[in-house]
Amino acid sequence: MAANWLPPVALTASGRPIFLPGEVERYLLPAVDLEPGENSALLPLRSGLLVLTSHRLLWIDQSSTSGFAIPLAAVINAFHPKKSIRNMFASPRICIQVSSSPDGRVAENGTRSEVITVVMRGKNDPDAFYGRLMEVLRSRQWEASAAPERGDFGSGSPESATVATTERVRMPVVGVSGILRKEQELWESTDKSLQEAFQDLNALMSKAKEMVQLAEKMRLKLLSGSSAQGNPNDEEMGSKQEIQDWLLSVGIASPVTKESAGALYHQQLARELADFVKMPLEKAGGMIALVDVYCLYNRARGTALISPEDLLQACTLWKKFDVPVMLRKFDSGVMVIQSKAQRDEEVFARIASLAQNPDALRTGISPSDAALTLGIAPALAKEQLLAAETKGLLCRDVSLDGFRFYINLFTEIDPSDIYLIKNNGQVHLWLSSLSMSG
């Protein structure tokens, strides 16, 4: 294997790195080689994507299937060699001095040191990257989140200290009222940080991490609360679920932005989006309208909003990646995101069984009926019904009563004997549903 000299990075299903708590993406560079020190026998990493985050320097291979990390905590120094006549035409490079263990692995507090060379093969701006790297190194954000999580909010203020102590002796959280009470207390304790946050946009940006942490914390509390509870009634569970969903949709801690990703923007956006839509897709039964995704996604991103064009471009890029979702355009022009796992046959089977229940046989189904039964948006339901019609499963009835779909009986009736009714066929089923209604 190429590089066991660097710790590996976990990647999401669509090839985005999984970030540490509090880690934020700062800069991306395509087509980058990482070369180990000169005296090392280790193999270099060729032509990957370099991601500078607040905590690590990540290298992800071209196909986005594996990646390696240099923890910034292990970085001792970084320098940008001056251009000389000798290296004028060579690719720009930046050297990073890191501490390493005696066997040559990069590690914090190592006894030895090693120089890793970052070679930029693409059309990149080495100075911008170097500047950002030094900025990140100086800010030492990895230390902040490595510290214990307790008392993150408004740390140092006496109020939060009291809250923290009272929290320990408090009654166990029971039911919605308990959650609400707990939330109320949290709100009070974080009121100050919220007020500060909303003073101006810059302040909000700097508080964004705390806000996400707050949301995450509340979610975890809710989760542990529900598992501890013995016999919660459905309504409580429902409202809890709702709160959880709300909080979950707060959570893109480090959204891909044009600033951080540059030319790689749409590509990285596509990967982030593929990860994001997984949950809403599951909930929506495998298909979700593009406009809905646009709203959900921007809500999750919070501040760094994307335009509809960006979203569309990101979705069209999916074709090039191995992601579990796809963009689909119906004949009508309605666009949806569909999970690849969802087979059309399944949808058709559901529609067929829906169209064969006695009421539907008698009066047909409207898109809104189907939307209710299938748990999807009416516009989508209509698309699926139309698809089932094209497939020959259904046929339409347009009248003053509106647009309805019926199970397709045309295929079963024999034109050479129009009075013949096959036993146990669809026509038979349809007739018996008519006689049932009287």
Added chain:
Amino acid sequence: MERLGDFKLPQFFNYPPLFTLQPVKETREKQVQLWKELILSYCRSQKIFLIGLEEDFPLFSNPVIERSLSHEAREVFLSALVNEGRAEWMDKGHRKCLILWLRIQEWADYILNFVKENGFEDSVMTIEEIRSGVETRGTELAGIDRGLLLRVLRLLEQKGKVAIFKGTSADDDGVKFSA
């Protein structure tokens, strides 16, 4: 199941999609076939030769389920019959359609057969006698459309099977069957 006059309607006449022109190709083909069959058997049983697209036609609406065929659908179904030689447009505007539950050639054969079975060889009948006389009562020829009958007879004349001659008035136009 309801009846239209003495015509027994098939069960699926109460199926609402029957009255909406289906957009999907395979489904439409099936639908057109059923309608062709329905129109021919209805017209045959009711001795209907002409369908006016702009007039009410009992088969084209179903008051029980409150559905009726659009003008477009009527034209599609009748055109399908025309394409098979089972109907003919009477005008360029496709407002009137002659239904041929027997094709022209089949009518010709029918007449020859009728003549033979009844021993009318070498005898003379007027057009009106064929259409409403006692001789043809109970046969398909009773009530046949005048225009259609003349076309069939002209076809037979070309083949030398009959001779048409003019009478003093249109009603007296006659035909002599050859042996």
